[in-house]
Amino acid sequence: MNLVILCKSWNHKKVLEILEALREQNLRVRGIVALAASPKRPTFSEVIRKTHERGVARAITHFFSNHRDHHDRRNGFIAANGIDLTIGIHSPNGRLQDHADFQPHLTIAGYARQHQIEMTVVQDLNSEACAAALRRMNTDILLLGGAPIIRANILAAPKVCTLNVHMALLPEFRGMNVAEWSIFSGAPVGVTVHQVDPGVDTGAVLYREEIDVADCSSIAALREKVSRQQHLVLAKCTRWLIEKKLTPAPQNKAEGKQYYLMHEKLKKVVERRLLKGYIGNSDRRSVTE
Amino acid sequence: MAALRTTARQLLDWLEVRLYQPSHLRIGLQDYFDLRAPVHRVQSNSIHIAAAMDWLCRAQDANHDGGVAARYRFSRGWTASYPETTGYIIPTFFNYADLTAEEKYRRRAIRMADWLLSVQHDNGAFPGHDVSTKNEPRVFNTGQALLGLVRAFRETGQEIYLQAGGRAGDWLVAVQDANGAWNQFAYYQRAHTYYTEVDWPLLELFAATKKAAYRDAAIKHLNWVLPHQQPNGWLDKCGFRDDVAPFLHTIAYTIQGLLESGAILQPQDPANNIYVQAAWRASEALLHRYEIRGFMAGQFDRDWKGTVTYSCLTGNAQTAINWLRLYELTRDARFLNGALKLNDDVKATQDLQSNNPGIRGGVKGSHPIWGRYIHYGYPNWAAKFFIDALLLEDRLVHELYQREGLA
Numbered sequence: 001m002n003l004v005i006l007c008k009s010w011n012h013k014k015v016l017e018i019l020e021a022l023r024e025q026n027l028r029v030r031g032i033v034a035l036a037a038s039p040k041r042p043t044f045s046e047v048i049r050k051t052h053e054r055g056v057a058r059a060i061t062h063f064f065s066n067h068r069d070h071h072d073r074r075n076g077f078i079a080a081n082g083i084d085l086t087i088g089i090h091s092p093n094g095r096l097q098d099h100a101d102f103q104p105h106l107t108i109a110g111y112a113r114q115h116q117i118e119m120t121v122v123q124d125l126n127s128e129a130c131a132a133a134l135r136r137m138n139t140d141i142l143l144l145g146g147a148p149i150i151r152a153n154i155l156a157a158p159k160v161c162t163l164n165v166h167m168a169l170l171p172e173f174r175g176m177n178v179a180e181w182s183i184f185s186g187a188p189v190g191v192t193v194h195q196v197d198p199g200v201d202t203g204a205v206l207y208r209e210e211i212d213v214a215d216c217s218s219i220a221a222l223r224e225k226v227s228r229q230q231h232l233v234l235a236k237c238t239r240w241l242i243e244k245k246l247t248p249a250p251q252n253k254a255e256g257k258q259y260y261l262m263h264e265k266l267k268k269v270v271e272r273r274l275l276k277g278y279i280g281n282s283d284r285r286s287v288t289e
Numbered sequence: 290m291a292a293l294r295t296t297a298r299q300l301l302d303w304l305e306v307r308l309y310q311p312s313h314l315r316i317g318l319q320d321y322f323d324l325r326a327p328v329h330r331v332q333s334n335s336i337h338i339a340a341a342m343d344w345l346c347r348a349q350d351a352n353h354d355g356g357v358a359a360r361y362r363f364s365r366g367w368t369a370s371y372p373e374t375t376g377y378i379i380p381t382f383f384n385y386a387d388l389t390a391e392e393k394y395r396r397r398a399i400r401m402a403d404w405l406l407s408v409q410h411d412n413g414a415f416p417g418h419d420v421s422t423k424n425e426p427r428v429f430n431t432g433q434a435l436l437g438l439v440r441a442f443r444e445t446g447q448e449i450y451l452q453a454g455g456r457a458g459d460w461l462v463a464v465q466d467a468n469g470a471w472n473q474f475a476y477y478q479r480a481h482t483y484y485t486e487v488d489w490p491l492l493e494l495f496a497a498t499k500k501a502a503y504r505d506a507a508i509k510h511l512n513w514v515l516p517h518q519q520p521n522g523w524l525d526k527c528g529f530r531d532d533v534a535p536f537l538h539t540i541a542y543t544i545q546g547l548l549e550s551g552a553i554l555q556p557q558d559p560a561n562n563i564y565v566q567a568a569w570r571a572s573e574a575l576l577h578r579y580e581i582r583g584f585m586a587g588q589f590d591r592d593w594k595g596t597v598t599y600s601c602l603t604g605n606a607q608t609a610i611n612w613l614r615l616y617e618l619t620r621d622a623r624f625l626n627g628a629l630k631l632n633d634d635v636k637a638t639q640d641l642q643s644n645n646p647g648i649r650g651g652v653k654g655s656h657p658i659w660g661r662y663i664h665y666g667y668p669n670w671a672a673k674f675f676i677d678a679l680l681l682e683d684r685l686v687h688e689l690y691q692r693e694g695l696a
Contacts, residue, residue, distance in 0.1 A: 045321075045322050048322040048324070049324060052324045181622075185622070260580035260581075262626060265686055266622065266625070266629070268690075268695060269690075272695055
């Protein structure tokens with residue numbers, strides 16, 4: 001079975017965790033197709049807006065780091081020792097997420113070179129070039145490593161299916177910030193491995209696993225734990241799928257809701273519940289496993 | 290040549306709206322560069338509410354008649370007082386007076402109600418638009434004035450307001466079509482589904498008078514509206530005209546009318562009321578659009594696609610109220626979440642520092658200010674809905690935090 005990962009080229013941490021989890025399951029990845037980072041040259045309006053928002057000094061720093069990051073990314077795939085160092089984890093527009101992220105990280109490209117994994121960078125994950133790359137790699141199972149919504153032409157490329165792991169139990173919690181929404185709703189926290197269809201988190205469910213988050217005292221700790229766990233579960237499910245030990249179960253969309261980015265005022269409630277040691281109420285679920 | 294003509298028209302437009310005035314130019318430049326107040330500079334709700342209340346007080350004082358000026362326009366400053374919106378501004382002032390225990394807001398609300406009595410037609414109806422010209426009676430405007438009169442009666446106990454409200458209600462019942470719609474005395478002389486916003490005041494009047502005709506008229510209209518809802522939640526005829534994509538303002542009116550009517554008709558179990566459910570379907574579609582795009586368009590088509598690149602801030606504030614009420618009635622926290630974001634969006638556009646009293650604390654019709662909805666203007670109803678939305682947000686978040694031990 002040829003496994004291929006579809007991801008964003010700057011999503012180092014997530015993809016590297018998936019790659020490591022797959023390696024622990026003795027699964028070899030055939031290739032990685034990554035979305036190229038394409039920082040734009042700022043427009044005059046953007047310069048004015050950033051200056052208004054952040055003040056002159058911070059705006060200059062912002063645009064400078066954006067520019068420097070652009071060059072690092074372009075050159076970052078080529079390093080003498082095979083391990084690429086970047087100056088931090090960056091969002092697509094090149095903005096530094098946090099000063100705490102100012103530490104070296106192994107890049108996806110570096111890992112791919114180390115482990116002889118073919119890597120292709122494309123400008124659009126829904127493009128024909130991306131579909132062609134997947135066909136060329138003879139993809140059987142496509143694993144999503146933090147990709148945007150994938151269209152039908154890409155979903156048609158793998159011979160078996162496309163898999164995604166979701167940070168909550170499906171079908172109840174679709175969408176974004178779902179670990180937080182699970183807690184806000186008083187439901188158990190968990191992860192779900194599902195096949196990907198053109199909808200948002202609506203594909204057939206392969207496996208769900210609850211996670212005990214009583215030891216997580218903040219949203220950051222919660223996300224860290226669920227994120228780490230979800231990659232292990234994805235790798236485990238990939239192996240079970242290859243061994244034909246899993247049967248996909250279609251979702252009933254009416255049993256769940258789509259959630260969106262959570263507002264800071266509601267996150268306070270989640271933080272509070274985590275601080276008190278959150279234990280989800282299984283009765284809050286509308287489906288049984 | 291065409292480009293030259295467009296530029297000339299643009300220049301004339303700018304002259305008309307007096308962009309050469311520093312306070313106007315400042316707003317024009319801010320909007321051109323989209324310089325909304327950054328999140329960290331948005332103030333607490335109480336500061337934004339107080340600024341908007343001060344703006345409404347200045348709008349009331351602009352004409353010395355007790356009514357509230359319809360809007361501040363870049364072109365000609367404050368306009369004449371507007372019965373329709375003065376009507377629904379009355380409850381906002383009573384609510385704020387309760388919150389702050391400041392009697393001056395209560396006195397202002399009563400002055401507004403007294404002014405409404407002075408502009409009521411003999412047949413009980415209220416005029417359309419502002420009082421600068423002699424305007425025909427209008428169904429929608431009468432409904433909104435009615436909301437203020439019923440509240441004034443509840444607050445003061447004075448029968449004169451209820452009697453005026455009764456005359457308005459009788460007129461609304463008399464001019465209703467047999468099928469429940471209002472074609473006569475309607476905007477553009479055609480029936481609209483956003484007249485659910487007339488049903489709600491009629492039900493408030495029924496609650497105060499127990500006269501069944503008001504409730505029956507409201508239910509008849511609500512039942513005329515329901516078949517206009519499409520499977521995707523869209524409600525046909527929810528705009529001023531059929532050939533223009535409706536403003537969020539009238540979409541939100543439609544939803545609010547359904548929601549509040551349902552809540553009055555089935556207070557024990559509002560979540561299962563058919564009108565509340567219709568409001569929920571439309572609101573969920575709108576919520577999805579807003580959350581996915583991170584932007585609320587000012588006009589929508591029947592597929593809930595935003596057809597413009599500006600925001601109708603009045604509609605944003607109204608929608609926030611609807612979502613907050615839906616959260617309150619159904620406990621679906623996604624609506625609370627969306628409303629918090631929408632309120633932040635509007636707060637970021639409110640100018641708290643301008644030297645111009647027509648701008649400071651007011652809420653624009655559109656963002657950017659040249660958007661189609663009340664372009665280059667600050668309508669009083671935008672400030673009113675903005676205050677209502679923030680007051681409701683504060684109450685619901687406080688209740689939530691209390692339950693969680695955070696307050």
